[in-house]
Amino acid sequence: MTPKEGxxxxxxxxxxxxxxxxxxxxxxxxxxxxxxxxxxxxPKSAERMAKTYVSINEKxxxxxxxxxxxxxxxxxxxxxxxxxYMTGATPPDIGAPFLVNNxxxxxKLEATLESGKMDEDGIxxxxxxxxxxxxxxxxxxxxxxxxxxxxxxxxxxxxxxxxLMLNLAENPDFVQEVMRLATVxxxxxxxxxxxxxxxxxxxxxITDPMSAPGLISKDNWRNFVxxxxxxxxxxxxxxxxxxxxxxxxxxxxxxxxxxxxxTGADIFFADPKFDIGFAKENLGGKICLxxxxxxxxxxxxxxAEEVKDAAIHCLEAAAPGGGYMLSAGCxxxxxxxxxxxxxxxxxxKTTKYDDDGKIIxxx
Amino acid sequence: xxxxxxxxxxxxxxxxxxxxxxxxxxxxxxxxxxxxxxxDTMSGAMNVVGEKFSAGEYFITEMxxxxxxxxxxxxxxxxxxxxxxxxxxxxxxxGVVVLGTVINDIHDIGKNMVGSALQAAGYxxxxxxxxxxxxxxITKAEEVxxxxxxxxxxxxxxxDETKNLIELLKEKGLNKKYKVLIGxxxxxxxxxxxxxxxxxxxxxxxxxxxVKKLMEIIEN
Numbered sequence: 019m020t021p022k023e024g025x026x027x028x029x030x031x032x033x034x035x036x037x038x039x040x041x042x043x044x045x046x047x048x049x050x051x052x053x054x055x056x057x058x059x060x061p062k063s064a065e066r067m068a069k070t071y072v073s074i075n076e077k078x079x080x081x082x083x084x085x086x087x088x089x090x091x092x093x094x095x096x097x098x099x100x101x102x103y104m105t106g107a108t109p110p111d112i113g114a115p116f117l118v119n120n121x122x123x124x125x126k127l128e129a130t131l132e133s134g135k136m137d138e139d140g141i142x143x144x145x146x147x148x149x150x151x152x153x154x155x156x157x158x159x160x161x162x163x164x165x166x167x168x169x170x171x172x173x174x175x176x177x178x179x180x181x182l183m184l185n186l187a188e189n190p191d192f193v194q195e196v197m198r199l200a201t202v203x204x205x206x207x208x209x210x211x212x213x214x215x216x217x218x219x220x221x222x223x224i225t226d227p228m229s230a231p232g233l234i235s236k237d238n239w240r241n242f243v244x245x246x247x248x249x250x251x252x253x254x255x256x257x258x259x260x261x262x263x264x265x266x267x268x269x270x271x272x273x274x275x276x277x278x279x280x281t282g283a284d285i286f287f288a289d290p291k292f293d294i295g296f297a298k299e300n301l302g303g304k305i306c307l308x309x310x311x312x313x314x315x316x317x318x319x320x321x322a323e324e325v326k327d328a329a330i331h332c333l334e335a336a337a338p339g340g341g342y343m344l345s346a347g348c349x350x351x352x353x354x355x356x357x358x359x360x361x362x363x364x365x366x367k368t369t370k371y372d373d374d375g376k377i378i379x380x381x
Numbered sequence: 382x383x384x385x386x387x388x389x390x391x392x393x394x395x396x397x398x399x400x401x402x403x404x405x406x407x408x409x410x411x412x413x414x415x416x417x418x419x420x421d422t423m424s425g426a427m428n429v430v431g432e433k434f435s436a437g438e439y440f441i442t443e444m445x446x447x448x449x450x451x452x453x454x455x456x457x458x459x460x461x462x463x464x465x466x467x468x469x470x471x472x473x474x475x476g477v478v479v480l481g482t483v484i485n486d487i488h489d490i491g492k493n494m495v496g497s498a499l500q501a502a503g504y505x506x507x508x509x510x511x512x513x514x515x516x517x518x519i520t521k522a523e524e525v526x527x528x529x530x531x532x533x534x535x536x537x538x539x540x541d542e543t544k545n546l547i548e549l550l551k552e553k554g555l556n557k558k559y560k561v562l563i564g565x566x567x568x569x570x571x572x573x574x575x576x577x578x579x580x581x582x583x584x585x586x587x588x589x590x591x592v593k594k595l596m597e598i599i600e601n
Contacts, residue, residue: 108485184446231440232440233441235442238440266566272437
């Protein structure tokens with residue numbers, strides 16, 4: 019079984035030979051620091067990007083390669099959003115002035131999306147090309163994805179997060195309209211790769227941190243976020259791609275758990291603040307789970323032995339019966355020591371399943 | 382018959398009806414209600430917002446609306462408050478906080494809510510904005526004779542700036558002069574302890590509690 023086959027088995031909530039593993043969700047910041055590069059320079063060459071992802075993965079041995087990690091705001095810049103570069107490995111962000119300030123701007127955004135402006139953007143073109151090249155090189159054995167934010171977060175990037183939050187209560191129809199366009203935007207970002215069949219049996223990402231529990235209510239999640247996620251998952255599934263869903267933050271036991279499998283995503287990737295055992299108990303068999311070693315307090319601040327303990331905790335809580343991928347709880351800081359990354363990978367690769375789906379931890 | 386303007390003001394802040402709070406503050410003034418009573422009503426309403434957030438009944442959306450409703454009313458009240466302080470000759474402040482988001486980080490919702498919650502609790506807030514170099518926090522703190530420097534960082538790549546500020550304060554010999562409060566999504570009490578921050582706040586209303594505790598330490 020290749021790493022990819024193992025992962026796809028887990029996506030079906032099945033039992034692979036061993037526990038699939040990735041040390042991060044994305045790893046863009048870590049890769050940038052490891053290669054001593056900058057966000058201004060990294061996307062200048064598709065070939066170099068592709069080589070970097072492949073060579074780093076030869077070293078790290080993750081079962082997934084996340085092309086474009088840390089670059090989720092570039093497509094917004096590609097349609098005219100104001101990108102702000104930071105120093106170090108901090109990913110560029112979108113700031114004011116925003117693309118949508120009031121309802122009059124909706125038509126302009128719609129026209130921009132229809133105009134194909136995003137496809138003319140050099141960084142978008144090169145990121146897609148790097149995805150093609152990585153898939154060409156390693157896509158048979160390793161699952162490859164191109165990362166993106168989800169539609170609620172892109173809505174925040176289009177109109178400003180505070181404006182989004184306020185309008186959610188004061189002008190929900192306005193937010194629904196921008197959400198509709200953010201969903202179109204997500205599809206358009208992936209469209210050439212989907213149409214070419216490049217992402218057949220590969221993966222699409224919906225990471226929607228702005229829709230986190232704590233930020234918006236369950237009702238708002240059900241009314242605004244779920245329909246958009248559903249639409250995207252149905253769309254990409256029908257085209258032959260898998261879907262990785264991540265929403266950060268603290269998912270409480272009495273929260274919106276039952277809505278997650280309704281999205282139709284293949285894997286739900288859990289923040290370290292949520293109880294992976296509770297998730298397994300409530301979602302196991304309905305959706306594959308990924309997570310959730312603490313990327314800050316454990317991976318960044320602790321020693322490799324503590325990483326091992328945290329990984330064992332996750333493995334024992336969520337791996338039995340399959341349908342699970344060991345990983346960090348969110349993207350890792352660039353300062354995570356390599357020894358800790360290595361320990362995460364080792365814990366997944368050495369944890370096998372027996373015929374009954376019980377895990378066998380390496381001695 | 383006594384007007385129900387204060388009750389209405391309380392309710393519109395709790396409900397986050399930010400467009401209605403200024404008119405109610407104005408009406409309360411016109412009815413001769415003193416500034417302290419009005420501010421107490423508004424602070425009480427913000428406490429209710431905080432309680433609802435802690436209980437999981439309110440989310441950031443509702444907190445933001447409450448904070449905006451408070452601020453819109455407070456802006457009407459501010460000149461009268463300043464006038465009152467001037468006339469009374471009272472100089473003692475409840476506490477002065479310099480607040481900002483660290484450099485390379487342009488997130489401001491959490492910071493703004495902390496500002497509103499602290500303001501509602503009666504503290505003097507100097508918000509220096511987002512993407513701020515560490516020197517700016519110190520310069521502002523020196524300028525306004527602050528008690529506390531409160532830093533927000535929402536990214537794993539920017540959270541170390543909080544540690545850098547503590548080191549910078551030590552270098553400048555100012556670490557005993559200012560208490561440092563940190564907050565933001567990736568942070569934790571463990572992280573706060575590891576960098577030697579004086580306090581960590583999990584959310585805006587916890588920030589009020591933490592500032593209260595820090596002020597007690599400062600005053601004793």
